[in-house]
Amino acid sequence: MWSGTPLFPDQASAMASRVDALYFFLVGLTLFFSLLIAGLIVYYAVRFHRQHPDAIGTTIHGGTILEIMWSVIPLLITMVIFVWGASVFVAMARPPDDTLNIYVVGKQWMWKFQHLDGQREINELHVPLGRPVKLIMTSEDVIHDLFVPAFRMKADVIPGRYTNIWFQPTKPGRHHLFCAEYCGTRHSGMIGEVVVMGPTEYQTWLSGGAPEGSLASTGAKLFQDLACNTCHRPDAQGRGPVLEGLFGKSVQLLSGETVTVDEAYVRESILTPAAKVTAGFQPIMPAFQGLVSEEQLLGLIEYVKSLQALPQVQTR
Numbered sequence: 001m002w003s004g005t006p007l008f009p010d011q012a013s014a015m016a017s018r019v020d021a022l023y024f025f026l027v028g029l030t031l032f033f034s035l036l037i038a039g040l041i042v043y044y045a046v047r048f049h050r051q052h053p054d055a056i057g058t059t060i061h062g063g064t065i066l067e068i069m070w071s072v073i074p075l076l077i078t079m080v081i082f083v084w085g086a087s088v089f090v091a092m093a094r095p096p097d098d099t100l101n102i103y104v105v106g107k108q109w110m111w112k113f114q115h116l117d118g119q120r121e122i123n124e125l126h127v128p129l130g131r132p133v134k135l136i137m138t139s140e141d142v143i144h145d146l147f148v149p150a151f152r153m154k155a156d157v158i159p160g161r162y163t164n165i166w167f168q169p170t171k172p173g174r175h176h177l178f179c180a181e182y183c184g185t186r187h188s189g190m191i192g193e194v195v196v197m198g199p200t201e202y203q204t205w206l207s208g209g210a211p212e213g214s215l216a217s218t219g220a221k222l223f224q225d226l227a228c229n230t231c232h233r234p235d236a237q238g239r240g241p242v243l244e245g246l247f248g249k250s251v252q253l254l255s256g257e258t259v260t261v262d263e264a265y266v267r268e269s270i271l272t273p274a275a276k277v278t279a280g281f282q283p284i285m286p287a288f289q290g291l292v293s294e295e296q297l298l299g300l301i302e303y304v305k306s307l308q309a310l311p312q313v314q315t316r
């Protein structure tokens with residue numbers, strides 16, 4: 001609808017038209033009241049201007065109906081904005097269950113994308129048309145912000161934390177990708193493209209690379225290399241918790257708290273294991289802070305996630 005208008009980017013995701021509808025409603029509402037108020041000011045100034053030098057206006061002491069109207073009408077309008085805005089926000093914030101997950105690492109000054117099948121890309125992201133995609137993003141240095149105008153999608157990328165956003169591309173082609181948070185000298189050059197391809201084309205693209213194997217298998221290798229497997233054994237005889245079937249579950253900590261095993265928890269437990277120790281275990285794991293890169297962490301996390309698929313080991 002707006003493709004010919006230079007001010008508006010393409011609508012290339014399932015969310016784009018919803019965001020735009022709300023945006024145009026707000027612009028329209030603002031225009032309507034601005035014009036109404038400006039018009040009334042001019043009209044009353046002309047209509048009720050002083051006609052004789054000694055004329056004095058009537059004194060008015062309030063008007064209940066008027067006051068109720070100017071309270072209730074704005075209340076109703078703001079509630080419409082709130083409910084509408086919240087529904088769009090929730091839809092944007094909650095990815096569907098069956099997303100295609102892709103990891104993103106921001107770095108001065110480039111975007112690194114890591115597909116689960118093992119492909120890595122820099123400043124270019126290939127995704128299949130019509131499939132909901134979830135980006136799990138972190139930064140290696142400072143705060144960046146991933147912005148794809150055609151998808152109406154924008155989120156901060158923060159060091160030490162995973163931010164999730166999702167989109168469902170509805171239009172094949174190349175869409176601009178920007179860093180939208182000032183991050184240093186070459187911030188303006190931290191740009192790229194999202195390439196939306198048909199599903200078959202995407203499969204061909206996927207099978208074209210990945211000599212190193214999947215991200216989970218890279219993680220599995222690192223798990224051996226770092227000797228994680230000496231303590232985290234699948235048979236519950238190790239000195240560390242069994243990782244099979246752990247991801248997504250809740251665990252009880254030494255402190256009595258309960259945490260959900262998500263990307264952030266796995267990350268923290270690798271970098272600073274003493275922060276949240278599982279109940280029943282000694283805080284003997286060495287810290288890996290500074291020893292593994294963000295990308296290696298993603299491999300390890302994906303490996304822990306992949307342990308879901310294996311038959312679960314009985315611990316009783």
Ligand code: CUA
Pocket residue numbers: 106108109143144145179180181182183184187188190
């Ligand atoms: Cu990265 Cu601005």
